[in-house]
Amino acid sequence: MARTLGLEFLPAGGPKRFSYAELKAATKDFSNLIGKGGFGDVYKGVLTDQRVVAVKCLKNVAGGDAEFWAEVTIIARMHHLNLVRLWGFCAEKGQRILVYEYVPNGSLDKYLFQPGRVTPSDSVEETGVLIDDERKPILDWGIRYRIALGVARSIAYLHEECLEWVLHCDIKPENILLGDDFCPKISDFGLAKLKKKEDMVTISRMHGTRGYMAPEWIKADQITPKADVYSFGMVLLELVSGVRNTEIQGSMIESDDWYFPRWAFDKVFKEMNVEDILDRRIKNSYDSRVHFDAVNRMVQTAMWCLQDRPEMRPSMGKVAKMLEGTVDITEPKKPTIFFLSDD
Template identity: 45%
Template sequence: MDNALKISSGAPVSFGYRDLQIRTWNFSQLLGTGGFGSVYKGSLGDGTLVAVKKLDKVLPHGEKEFITEVNTIGSMHHMNLVRLCGYCSEGTRRLLVYEFMKNGSLDKWIFQSYETRPKDRVLDWPTRFSIAIATAQGIAYFHEQCRNRIIHCDIKPENILLDENFCPKVSDFGLAKLMGREHSHVVTMVRGTRGYLAPEWVSNRPITVKADVYSYGMLLLEIIGGRRNLDMSLDAEDFFYPSWAFKELMNGTPLKAADRRLEGSVKEDELTRALKVAFWCIQDEVFTRPSMGEAVKLLEGSAEIKTPPMPQTVLELVEEGLEQVYRAMKRELDNDDHLCSSFTDVTTQVSTSRATCSYSTMSPR
């Protein structure tokens, strides 16, 4: 049976390395590079476009990651998850074949650093809000509806892919940990991307699905603001988005926290719900964060949402003084490219070393 026909049946199929080499034009069209390897555009015999992830064999978790992806993603089907179509396991070579997502990753559509994009291609508010809800639904699926609970460990805009209709799909389970429900408190290694990691990653607390909830909250704030949560190109008042977004929410002026490029076309009730959900998701205490299923209901307006308290990590930065933190980070950046894996690291280090610390936890990588 032709591989294209096998793929249409829904089960991941095995490809030979030479076959994928041909299908990707000798891996000549690079789509992107992640922590575990590079992704290339390819085309199957029937013209179906695919994305081929070539795992870097020198990385310590490459093979284990491959097995995890094939065994878990291949059995998972949801409209908001990128579908694993096939794989290659040949000698030391490990490759994964995914459905191709025409509009690429979310970061390229929401961040203001991509200002070369035509104005009419800036994502409008209805599209952003729809993406926020659908992404939450995808995460809720592998948290709550699968036989085995999965922690993604790397929720960020770069791992949310958009199809031709801007339907979002969660991608890159390269850091996912498959866990039985009875072992949902055990993750052995600190993983993920700086800027999105929950406080428990750096405080030796148990890692659960609520770590993904925290990362989703940080992602949601970036969808709303159209910018990175930490942007050192801005001044001291604006560089830390969660701080002033929370201030605008509390002042009853949430529209001021929205991406300025949206030019007032935002629905205030939806924006307010989204901000409240985001700040509940990034609470320091795990038990105060909603589940992803609850987050979906809150975003949709089918459940009442209370006003969240200021997250502890944000509060500590504010109390320390954003101006002082900003100056210290500027000095750090002038001396070193190394930048923070969670906002908690920043506040912990600021409190203990008074602006002599590394702020590397806050910067996305």
């Protein structure tokens, strides 16, 4: 089968083809589970050359070996500072396994959504993180801004710079890993359905995670890169607030009518009080003279990303420029609750 697929003719410097036995040994019989997701389980392993890797055992993979090989070659050609690097794969004994670089600091959700308060006496260390009473790192405003910018640039790369048009379809904190110096790296890209740029996409099976899915998924409308833009906007608000978008904040609104972006919009643009939506754990370190510009750009950009109609959302390339401050940001319209009728 390998010969008919051309797997033996991998380009020099391309992804390595591992045997199942090699990966079984590297992961100590798949004993160190470090993550579970919609595409499969992830195990930590050590290769014979002592490289530490993350081994993702895919499940429910559609198509045959040829289609899997096609996906692997596409993923392997994607190189960006803010994308997790694919080092190899295994297509043996019915298994579909991808071997990635190991990203040491885990996923963003572990840092954003955790209990613990920061007291006024806490200070920012040189690493840019605070430590709460349970000794968990809490990311400071500078690192949060750099994470937002890095993720935006990597999604723009997937949408606009790859030869193939790649939609991620599941942008969320769990799929944003943090490397050295908390450099963000997107994982699970390329595993959703891939389409050429000249094709417009209608994906029959819904992808994504509740709370991050764009309205067009629910409405069964045409899916374009703007669906990823919406998901990124929700992550942006979570970076600022430190809470899940599905968690109801202090409000008299009934739960069925609750919509995180609308609550944040009212706080920032009606009440003119951005501090009300800031992560309470580092609220005391917020200095409007130092942090206002970056935080304000993050919030305004998020609101544009979260527009109900896809055509109202900016491209990810423009989103990156908005965060950089290289283009002006006009005041956004208030995001609507897409699952309720406006009639």
